[in-house]
Amino acid sequence: MSGNLLAWLALAVALAALTEFARRVRAVAMPQRRTPFDLAFAAALGLGLAAFARGTDLVGSVAAGVACLSGGVFLAMRLQSAQAPNRPAVAVGHPILGFTAPDEHGQPFALDSLHGRPFLLKFFRGHW
Secondary structure, eight states, rough: OOOHHHHHHHHHHHHHHHHHHHHHHHTTOSSSSOOHHHHHHHHHHHHHHHHHHHHOOOHHHHHHHHHHHHHHHHHHHHHTTOOOOOOOSSSSSSSSOOOOOOOOTTEEEEEGGGTTSSOOOOOOOOOO
């Protein structure tokens, strides 16, 4: 396989992984296991390096460089920012933590005021 073909393949893998990663971040739908993203970016990095080893023209070098840069930066950031899994403070079926927050009229509302009565607690996450 020619170096230019490897370069374009590396760029395609990197762009596909970046696009899917950005889509999931915008939708707030990141999976707990991100191994497929790690593998895709590692593949883009490896294919880009293989393209350089095989030899590329100027356009192929740019494609391989972008693939190597995106794969390398993503993997480096993932290694540096590993987060320990946190146990959620509130789980289904467990008691909720008490809090006070302003209501729709700006008056303080305490969750404890609903103690002993069934209620539905809904949080709205605004996207503005």
